[in-house]
Amino acid sequence: RESPSCLEYVPTGAPVGPADTRALTCSRCRCQPQQHHPTDAEGYDPHSAEQVALRRVFDERLQSPAEVSASRKARGDAAFRASNFRTAYEHYSAALAADPDSAPLLANRCQAYLKVGKAEFALPDAERAVALAPDWPKGWYRLGTALAKLDRPAEAAEAFTKACGLDPGNREAALALQRARKSAEAAEQLAAELEKARKSTTRRQAYDAKSCAQFEAKERAKKRGVIKSFADWTEEHTAAFEHEYKATWTPPPGVQLITNTGG
Numbered sequence: 001r002e003s004p005s006c007l008e009y010v011p012t013g014a015p016v017g018p019a020d021t022r023a024l025t026c027s028r029c030r031c032q033p034q035q036h037h038p039t040d041a042e043g044y045d046p047h048s049a050e051q052v053a054l055r056r057v058f059d060e061r062l063q064s065p066a067e068v069s070a071s072r073k074a075r076g077d078a079a080f081r082a083s084n085f086r087t088a089y090e091h092y093s094a095a096l097a098a099d100p101d102s103a104p105l106l107a108n109r110c111q112a113y114l115k116v117g118k119a120e121f122a123l124p125d126a127e128r129a130v131a132l133a134p135d136w137p138k139g140w141y142r143l144g145t146a147l148a149k150l151d152r153p154a155e156a157a158e159a160f161t162k163a164c165g166l167d168p169g170n171r172e173a174a175l176a177l178q179r180a181r182k183s184a185e186a187a188e189q190l191a192a193e194l195e196k197a198r199k200s201t202t203r204r205q206a207y208d209a210k211s212c213a214q215f216e217a218k219e220r221a222k223k224r225g226v227i228k229s230f231a232d233w234t235e236e237h238t239a240a241f242e243h244e245y246k247a248t249w250t251p252p253p254g255v256q257l258i259t260n261t262g263g
Contacts, residue, residue: 069099076108085115103133110142119149130159137167144176153183210245217241 056062063071076091089112096105106129113122126143133139144159160177167173221227221237 065098068097069095069102069105071095072098073105073108076112080108080112080115083115085112088112089116101132103129103136103139106132107138107142110146114142114145114149119146122146123150130162135166137163137170137173140166141170141173141176144173144180148176148180148183151187153180153187156180157184213245214238214241217244 056067060068060071072091072095076088076095079085079088079091089109092105092109092112096102096109099105106125110122110125110129113119113125122142123146126139126146129136129139130143140159140163144156144163147153147156147159157177157180160173160180163173164170164177218227218230218233218237221233222229227233227237
């Protein structure tokens with residue numbers, strides 16, 4: 001039509017979701033769908049300070065970074081309280097885009113990520129938070145929680161120790177530290193048991209491999225006529241085999257060559 005109304009909108013960007021209308025503006029007055037204005041009203045100026053101020057409520061492009069950050073944080077907090085954790089971290093992400101060096105925002109998004117099982121995304125936020133605010137106990141607590149979720153109890157215990165040192169009265173951090181220490185001790189004990197079992201298995205495999213190699217050496221000696229039967233295998237033959245085997249065999253880590261001591 002020659003004179004489009006305020007109900008006709010043109011896209012000015014890509015929406016971030018199905019409910020995002022910020023990318024739409026009126027083709028005449030440039031308002032958004034949430035704020036309709038008649039285009040033929042007497043004295044109406046869409047660029048006046050009054051109209052721009054009204055549109056600021058709905059249009060983040062007209063807001064300062066501090067305003068965007070505060071608004072998105074408030075929406076993220078509300079979503080988190082309602083257990084809408086994915087919506088919460090999306091709002092926190094938008095807030096961080098406006099204020100990337102905010103330790104509280106990073107800690108909040110970290111917590112939202114943890115609530116939906118995204119510990120691998122929560123960890124960088126926690127690390128960034130403690131880098132920005134090393135004397136803030138909550139940042140260290142978030143870092144410890146993320147590390148614990150990623151099965152890194154020893155590092156989690158270190159983070160919780162920092163949190164407790166900065167806030168000695170924080171019972172939640174103290175309990176988390178106890179759990180992390182117990183998990184770290186259990187993990188260390190399990191690692192020691194697995195290493196012991198690995199070495200035992202490797203030694204047994206090494207012994208079996210050597211026994212097979214010695215049997216094959218006896219077979220070769222018998223075919224060449226060096227011995228008539230295995231009963232003719234002497235200590236001198238064993239010593240020669242040991243020397244040759246030791247020169248060609250590479251033992252696995254933690255395993256020594258088993259040699260014949262005679263007798």
